[in-house]
Amino acid sequence: MNSTHRHLDARSPLVLEVHELGRQAGRMKEIQRIVPAPADLAIDMIGVPEGSDVELDLRLESVVEGVLVTGTASVSLVGECARCLERLQDTGSYTIQELYFYPGREADDDASWVQNDQIDLDPALRDAVVLELPFTPLCREDCAGLCPLCGADLNQLPDHSHSDPIDPRWQQLADVAVSDDQ
Numbered sequence: 339m340n341s342t343h344r345h346l347d348a349r350s351p352l353v354l355e356v357h358e359l360g361r362q363a364g365r366m367k368e369i370q371r372i373v374p375a376p377a378d379l380a381i382d383m384i385g386v387p388e389g390s391d392v393e394l395d396l397r398l399e400s401v402v403e404g405v406l407v408t409g410t411a412s413v414s415l416v417g418e419c420a421r422c423l424e425r426l427q428d429t430g431s432y433t434i435q436e437l438y439f440y441p442g443r444e445a446d447d448d449a450s451w452v453q454n455d456q457i458d459l460d461p462a463l464r465d466a467v468v469l470e471l472p473f474t475p476l477c478r479e480d481c482a483g484l485c486p487l488c489g490a491d492l493n494q495l496p497d498h499s500h501s502d503p504i505d506p507r508w509q510q511l512a513d514v515a516v517s518d519d520q
């Protein structure tokens with residue numbers, strides 16, 4: 339079994355019917371639909387919560403080789419700020435563009451295919467969203483992060499400083515430094 343002949347799950351909300359296009363180049367179909375997000379639409383620190391709304395705004399167009407899908411997927415994002423570790427929420431809109439070849443056409447190994455007059459949007463959605471997610475998401479552009487000495491959230495304590503070290507080990511080192519100077 340290779341991906342070309344992978345069985346499509348017709349119950350999946352990301353499997354779309356294309357039989358109306360009838361393999362006639364130039365025919366077009368528009369789909370506006372909200373579907374639940376599949377699992378693992380995420381990277382380490384940010385992603386789309388499973389089951390949350392994915393708003394699809396797609397244009398399916400019959401071309402000579404197959405069905406060309408273009409459009410956008412709008413999603414909710416939940417993650418953790420890479421600097422201050424606070425939970426963050428955001429939205430994103432991602433461009434989908436994928437050609438699904440008709441059976442019998444010549445195509446690369448990793449090509450997508452029309453199967454039984456259906457297409458599976460899942461891999462294209464993954465590529466569109468996951469490849470665009472930031473490796474270091476921030477709660478805001480100028481997030482001040484955490485104090486490297488004590489972990490205090492510097493967004494909430496802009497005047498935070500360590501003129502008075504809180505850790506006694508730091509105090510001992512400071513005392514040593516002072517006595518060395520004498």
Ligand SMILES: [Zn+2]
Pocket residue numbers: 419420421422423424476477478481482483
């Ligand atoms: Zn932050």
Ligand SMILES: [Zn+2]
Pocket residue numbers: 485486487488489490498499500
């Ligand atoms: Zn501190």
